Amino acid sequence: MKKFIAIAGNIGVGKSSLVRLLSNRLGWKAFFEPVAENPYLADFYQDMHRWAYHSQIFFLTQRLQMHYQLSLYPSSAILDRTVYEDAEVFARNLYLQGYIQQRDYDAYTELYHVLCEFLPPPDLVIYLKAPVDVLIERIQHRGRTYERQIPPDYLAQLNDLYEEWLATFNLCPLLTIPAGNLDFVSRPAHLDLIVQKLQDKLTGKEEVVFDEQEWL
Secondary structure: OOOEEEEEEOOOOOHHHHHHHHHHHHOOEEEOOOOOOOOOHHHHHHOHHHHHHHHHHHHHHHHHHHHHHHHHOOOOEEEEOOHHHHHHHHHHHHHHOOOOOHHHHHHHHHHHHHHHOOOOOOOEEEEEEOOHHHHHHHHHHHOOHHHHHOOHHHHHHHHHHHHHHHHOOOOOOEEEEEOOOOOOOOOHHHHHHHHHHHHHHHOOOOOOOOOHHHOO
């Protein structure tokens, strides 16, 4: 049976790497976050007040299109970042910090809510969770120049908003993975554990949780 799962999480937490690895392991189609194609992103990190709204509208449009395409895909697929966190975490954060004005934010959220009514939800959302110091280390390691300017308090606020969003998220099952000490790229046993938990969750097991002692 066709399955659709999405990987959620803060900047630098390892979403794209996990999507790629799960796609290879499970033989599912990977749909990646359109970071490189965003023509506003580098400008946004230079001047957030001027470019925040433009960047978020671009991401919302691209992710809505990707979500719709994925819903039409004939076999199982994995999505790198959800349309939900674009609005509930990233756009909300920019609004709370004053980078998006009230009328622009109202228009954005109205568009988001209307369009999401027509989208089928995923079968599972996997949330990769990591502290800010780990995120910074991974951001520096992957070497995107414009990301190196992201301040720690910006990442911390995103982490807080992820917790707020997921506390009330009920569109589909949720699997939270504490990824700070997890190395699924270099350690196959860690990826094996994620695959096991993922499959348990998709088959309807109620109490599927991660215990860090399982991989330490």
